[in-house]
Amino acid sequence: MGRFFDHGDLRLVVLKLIADKPSHGYELIKAIETAAGGAYTPSPGVVYPTLTLLEELGYVVASEAGGGKKLYTITPEGEAFLVSNEQPVRSLFERMAEAASTSAAFSPQILRARENLKTALRLKLHGGQLTAEQIAGVAKALDDAAATIETL
Template sequence: MRGLFHNHHRRERFGRGPFGGHMGGGHRGGHPGRHGGSRIGRFLEHGDLRFVLLALIAEQPRHGYDLIRELETRTGGAYRPSPGVVYPTLSLLDDEGFIQPSAGDTARKLFEITPAGREALEREGPAVKAVFARMAEAAAQSDQTGPRVRRAMENLGSSLRIRLSQGAVTEAQVDAIARAIDEAAAAIERV
């Protein structure tokens, strides 16, 4: 996002990326989402997650797992950050004084935004809104196609489990099953 992004012990200035997001240092990698999101750059550019998490914490105190679930929900399942991305980002926000542990008595560590965090979030407001807009667009697209595709995937899984649980499967049957799945995958790639 516009502004400074803390990367180890350096501070780098980030500019606009080619997809309307922000990027820096040429790095746009991320972690695969549970539902096939191949990289964070689809919704977030490198450094954006920091302020997206801060915005979610500004809405209400949250813990890491809640943030992971909320991002997955807001993208319609297209992006689910790993704990290995979220928890270090929370530590960074805490180190920067943008969040602090909540005084609540819960089993999980809740974080709440600080006045310094609100100021930083206000500066980044337009960029954060743009990220949330991309997430909403992905969720809307997922709502249109997601249920039908998930149903079809569940049908395939059920068919495989039922067929393989019916007793011994010959080598020829295993080859036929694998060939049918490979042909379906190839057909999907051509769509």
């Protein structure tokens, strides 16, 4: 799969999400992932520079929200920019909704199984000292699961 967004598209998506609800960077990453049905999850290395650019352009302002987090809020300039790009923004969100409708990433069965695996792994890894044999067994089980999934 190629790039999910073209140059400048993520800026519009992030700005629209902030217009809908002032957010932290992590919340924006999760909102985009959800809107795209898991078909795309932007990395922090893409989202945070986008937020910095939007701030430099005067489209958002960041305020300290405690714990080193910044809360981003849209400015009147950002709102005007969104209005002037209403059709491209609508098209981007339609494309994300279409991707979400065909994505299996958030299917209940896969979510349940993924959470079961994460829980079992967390309990095993944090339940005490593992022997070399146990570590090898966990690694083999994970490798086997990955190989099985790849062949589906």
